[in-house]
Amino acid sequence: MVAFAQSVPGAVLILGGGVPALAGTELGPRMMVFLQSVLSGVLVGGVYALIGIGLTMIFGVMRVTNFAHGELVMLGMYLTWGLFHWLRLDPFLSIVLVAPALFLWGAFLQRAFVNRVLDALPQNQILLTIGLGLVMSNGVMLAFTSDYRILTTSYSSASYDLAGISVSKPLLYAFLVTVAITVLLYGFLLRTDTGQAIRATAQDREAAQLMGINVRWTSMLAFGIGAALAGAAGALISPTYYIFPQVGSAFTLKAFVIVVLGGMGSVVGATLGGVIIGLTESLAAVYIAGGLKDLVVFVLFLALLVFKPSGLLGKTRA
Amino acid sequence: MPTILDIRHVSKFFGGLAANSDVSFSVEQGMIMGLIGPNGAGKTTLFNCITGFYPPSRGDVLFKGVRTNGLQPNQMCHLGMVRTWQKVRPLAKMSVLDNVMVGALARTTRLEVAREVATAQLEVVRLAHKAGAIAGGLPIGERKKLEVARALATRPALLLLDEVMGGLNPAESEEIIQLILELKRSGLTQMVIEHDMKAIMRISDRIVVLNSGEKLAEGEPQQIVNDKAVVAAYLGEEVA
Amino acid sequence: MNRRPPPVLRPRGVAALELVLFAAAVIALWCVPVFVKKPYVLHMGVILFLAVIQGQAWNVVGGYAGQYSVGHAAYFGVGAYTTMMLLELHHIAPWWGLGAAIANGVLLSLIIGTITFRLRGPYFVLASISMAEILRYAFLYYKDLTRGAEGFLLSEIPTLHLFGQEFEFVTKRPFYFVTLGLAAITIVANHLVQHSKLGYYFQAIREDQDAASSLGIGLTLYKSVALAISAAFTALSGGIYAMFVKFIAPDLVFGIDVSVQFVLICIIGGIGTIYGPVIGAMVLVPLSEVLRNPRGLVQVGLASPDSSFVQFVEAHLSNAHLLVYGVLVVVVILFAPDGVLGLLRRAGARLRRRREAQGEAGAAGA
Numbered sequence: 001m002v003a004f005a006q007s008v009p010g011a012v013l014i015l016g017g018g019v020p021a022l023a024g025t026e027l028g029p030r031m032m033v034f035l036q037s038v039l040s041g042v043l044v045g046g047v048y049a050l051i052g053i054g055l056t057m058i059f060g061v062m063r064v065t066n067f068a069h070g071e072l073v074m075l076g077m078y079l080t081w082g083l084f085h086w087l088r089l090d091p092f093l094s095i096v097l098v099a100p101a102l103f104l105w106g107a108f109l110q111r112a113f114v115n116r117v118l119d120a121l122p123q124n125q126i127l128l129t130i131g132l133g134l135v136m137s138n139g140v141m142l143a144f145t146s147d148y149r150i151l152t153t154s155y156s157s158a159s160y161d162l163a164g165i166s167v168s169k170p171l172l173y174a175f176l177v178t179v180a181i182t183v184l185l186y187g188f189l190l191r192t193d194t195g196q197a198i199r200a201t202a203q204d205r206e207a208a209q210l211m212g213i214n215v216r217w218t219s220m221l222a223f224g225i226g227a228a229l230a231g232a233a234g235a236l237i238s239p240t241y242y243i244f245p246q247v248g249s250a251f252t253l254k255a256f257v258i259v260v261l262g263g264m265g266s267v268v269g270a271t272l273g274g275v276i277i278g279l280t281e282s283l284a285a286v287y288i289a290g291g292l293k294d295l296v297v298f299v300l301f302l303a304l305l306v307f308k309p310s311g312l313l314g315k316t317r318a
Numbered sequence: 319m320p321t322i323l324d325i326r327h328v329s330k331f332f333g334g335l336a337a338n339s340d341v342s343f344s345v346e347q348g349m350i351m352g353l354i355g356p357n358g359a360g361k362t363t364l365f366n367c368i369t370g371f372y373p374p375s376r377g378d379v380l381f382k383g384v385r386t387n388g389l390q391p392n393q394m395c396h397l398g399m400v401r402t403w404q405k406v407r408p409l410a411k412m413s414v415l416d417n418v419m420v421g422a423l424a425r426t427t428r429l430e431v432a433r434e435v436a437t438a439q440l441e442v443v444r445l446a447h448k449a450g451a452i453a454g455g456l457p458i459g460e461r462k463k464l465e466v467a468r469a470l471a472t473r474p475a476l477l478l479l480d481e482v483m484g485g486l487n488p489a490e491s492e493e494i495i496q497l498i499l500e501l502k503r504s505g506l507t508q509m510v511i512e513h514d515m516k517a518i519m520r521i522s523d524r525i526v527v528l529n530s531g532e533k534l535a536e537g538e539p540q541q542i543v544n545d546k547a548v549v550a551a552y553l554g555e556e557v558a
Numbered sequence: 559m560n561r562r563p564p565p566v567l568r569p570r571g572v573a574a575l576e577l578v579l580f581a582a583a584v585i586a587l588w589c590v591p592v593f594v595k596k597p598y599v600l601h602m603g604v605i606l607f608l609a610v611i612q613g614q615a616w617n618v619v620g621g622y623a624g625q626y627s628v629g630h631a632a633y634f635g636v637g638a639y640t641t642m643m644l645l646e647l648h649h650i651a652p653w654w655g656l657g658a659a660i661a662n663g664v665l666l667s668l669i670i671g672t673i674t675f676r677l678r679g680p681y682f683v684l685a686s687i688s689m690a691e692i693l694r695y696a697f698l699y700y701k702d703l704t705r706g707a708e709g710f711l712l713s714e715i716p717t718l719h720l721f722g723q724e725f726e727f728v729t730k731r732p733f734y735f736v737t738l739g740l741a742a743i744t745i746v747a748n749h750l751v752q753h754s755k756l757g758y759y760f761q762a763i764r765e766d767q768d769a770a771s772s773l774g775i776g777l778t779l780y781k782s783v784a785l786a787i788s789a790a791f792t793a794l795s796g797g798i799y800a801m802f803v804k805f806i807a808p809d810l811v812f813g814i815d816v817s818v819q820f821v822l823i824c825i826i827g828g829i830g831t832i833y834g835p836v837i838g839a840m841v842l843v844p845l846s847e848v849l850r851n852p853r854g855l856v857q858v859g860l861a862s863p864d865s866s867f868v869q870f871v872e873a874h875l876s877n878a879h880l881l882v883y884g885v886l887v888v889v890v891i892l893f894a895p896d897g898v899l900g901l902l903r904r905a906g907a908r909l910r911r912r913r914e915a916q917g918e919a920g921a922a923g924a
Contacts, residue, residue, distance in 0.1 A: 021834065065684075091674065102715070113892065120895065124891050124895055126626070126628070127887055128888060128892070130628070131883070131884045131887025134815075134818070134880050134883050135884035135885060136885060137880075137881075139881060142881065146663060184692035188806075253688070256684050290694065295695035295699065298691050298692045302692075305677055305681055305684065371772075387731075391771040392772075392774045392775050393771045393776075395774035396774050397771060400773070403769070406770065407766045408765075409762050409765035409766055410765055416761075419758060423755050423774075424773060424775075425601060429753070432755075440773075467610045467774075469772075472774055475780075537862075
């Protein structure tokens, strides 16, 4: 923690005055390391944001905390792996198939299970989604065993060189696709009637119902979109992550950190939260220890829960 | 009569909004203090500030001469101050008797003692016949009585009742009024928030009127009825 | 929300009968090893009794006090590691080690309670999970202290000299008696706690924290007491588990599935009841043990070695025994949110009503 605390003030300073100096490439090796980790943090954070946005939408519309969210990411990863393995479909192209498939799966889960516990105690909702997650991860384990799988594309370990900083190609592509999806999603939520309905439901379920919004349909749609985003994220990271049945739980917890960070239910917050978590992990891996990056994330998460439970963008409770 | 509760310049802000601003008054031992005002006047917020659910933003609350700002509700209870809730909060899955026993356990660790106290309190509010029922299944009138019995079981010196007659039919309200008067005769100090004007005028020894978080008037019921400001801000609205 | 409330006032005779039945059950179980020598049965018994202890432990804070911790693996793991490390690194016998395990568990519960008890609802659940995860990552990372993912392998448990007798912990038999005894103690302890001021206060907190607070209940204090009791028994079960299975590693004892299992034991049987965890353990343990190791059925003689069931389970399900957990949770939450006990109670009520209706009909007919 000490090392981390020391690195932070430096970080602010360098970013403040250091960006124009990039062209000059008169940067010391320590600064290169720093910029490198900031960059990869942001790239990974973009994908995290996608996972977080899905979770926050589900929470916003249904007030259900979906503990099976990471398993949806895992399903996306396996689907992408399968498409690549059997059909040689590029993981970034396979999103076109993976996202709709996960959309349908999510809508089904909502209709068949989650919808029945909307009025139940929150702890029962949590347990139900934990159960669904166990079914998904262990179902996949039955089908594919618990072996680690790797999806190796021609560009899996390729990178661009940006003034001495290497930018991983798959991560960069993933980030760009993430940005595109996020822009589309914002457009959908802000500009379309359906998007408005989702936002209205998230704001006040009862009022939305009174205004004639079909809340049940909206909930199904939101769960579907959330699952589709998780699946898309799974597809995007499949070239850079190990693929195994239990990979989901780490993403579930990460997604929660992101969502709580940004304020439960806030899409903008989740976007920001994702990037912050990506950065934290990346910087912690470099400046503290690779094996401790997850631990650091959880410690920060607890600190946040205790001191600012409404999230960074939310109002502090009175 | 000595003062039991002294509220000195209490203000409570939520963000920039003042739910209470500079409210002062005191409650004497043995009296019934009525607290009235239109919706959103800050009555329940004031209760919360007094009973420890919110710390006041400014000002002091003195209970039995001791400054109690910053104390928790459970500490207030042990000092002898207890409240009921406008929206009743029964311990839903527990029996009526167990609900009241939880209150009684504030003064004892022995279950037999608590059971005795609780049974006696249920007699007082005339709910003894429902002792074995599950609290969550009671009709509203009995839930309100349960709230009072449970609060009384903590042996308070000051009882704060938040709209204990809300949602009751006239017969049930009358029963509660009789109960409040009975408790007064036994020497208990009470502070009552109530919307029913007739009831509050009947039972209160003094009345404080809140409007937009500020104290608009204070006096005996007769003075309040004739207070021009009160009539304009509050009673007028009711009449019209 | 229209759950039928359980009957509250029970006649005294029932309590006495309950005590007799409980004692009889314990004595009967105590005699089992005299007749049954098969290690698989004793193994199942030990795991079952441990599950009863774990379920009872979780029930105190989760079921009665209503604080849904999904991070109890923290106490389990700390108990397991304390006992194991004291024995392996410092040659301290487990009967002392278990005491240290309980102490560490309680200490940890005080720390975790201070941090998490300000939170409510999903936030509390998340915080409790995070705590266990932090410990898992820490135990994985600080290899110098914990040996990391490699874990600890038990070498040998020393012989216990007690009352001039020697007790060897080589076979499963002694573990059977120890865990049975502790499970019985846990049940009795829980019963006593729930029929005391503490129990009333725990339930009040579960039902309504604000109301409880206004009635003089210090929320943080009583939640902490509940968690400390719970942590003590969970850590104890962790220590015994480590001695029994003889191998522990961070993912094995701090994993989130461990925490989920504790919750499951209670929710399957019936949350916030004394016998709920017992029933839950009786459902869950045989199921997961059979799936994990179907050869055991062969050993007991319930299945032939070439039975297609055993082969199917071994080939497909033994790696995915958690699948069954998942299905169970979903089914229980959707169809029996009050667990098996809730189902029984509802069936009983239905039967009684039918009988009453029949009685009335009969009376009307006469």
